[in-house]
Amino acid sequence: MEEKLLYTAREVAELLSISERSLYNALKAGKIECTRVGGRVLRFSRAQVNDYIAAETHPRTKLTDLERRLLQEARNVLDYPKDPIALARLATFVQKAEELKGEGDPRYPY
Numbered sequence: 001m002e003e004k005l006l007y008t009a010r011e012v013a014e015l016l017s018i019s020e021r022s023l024y025n026a027l028k029a030g031k032i033e034c035t036r037v038g039g040r041v042l043r044f045s046r047a048q049v050n051d052y053i054a055a056e057t058h059p060r061t062k063l064t065d066l067e068r069r070l071l072q073e074a075r076n077v078l079d080y081p082k083d084p085i086a087l088a089r090l091a092t093f094v095q096k097a098e099e100l101k102g103e104g105d106p107r108y109p110y
C-alpha cells in the first residue's frame with residue numbers, strides 16, 4: 001500500500017485483513033480513531049492505524065517461557081488443588097519470578 005496522508009475504510013480494512021464491517025465495529029467501540037472529512041467522510045491516518053494495531057496486540061502472545069510455565073503450574077493447582085507436588089512446583093516458579101523481579105530482570109516488568 002502506498003504511503004498517503006489518509007486512507008479510506010476499505011483500504012484500512014484491506015491492510016488489517018478484516019472486513020469493513022469489522023472496522024466500523026471497532027470504530028464504534030472506540031478501538032480505532034478516524035478523521036472526518038467534510039463532516040461525514042471517514043478517513044484514517046497511518047498513525048491511527050498503527051495505534052489500533054498496537055492496542056489490539058494481545059499481551060498473552062508475548063509471554064516469556066517462565067510466565068508460560070508459571071501459568072501452567074497455576075492451572076495444575078486449580079485442577080488438582082490438594083496435590084502437594086503441584087503446589088510445590090507452583091511455589092518454586094513463584095520464587096523464581098520473585099528472584100527475577102528483585103534482580104530487575106526485564107522479563108519481569110511488574
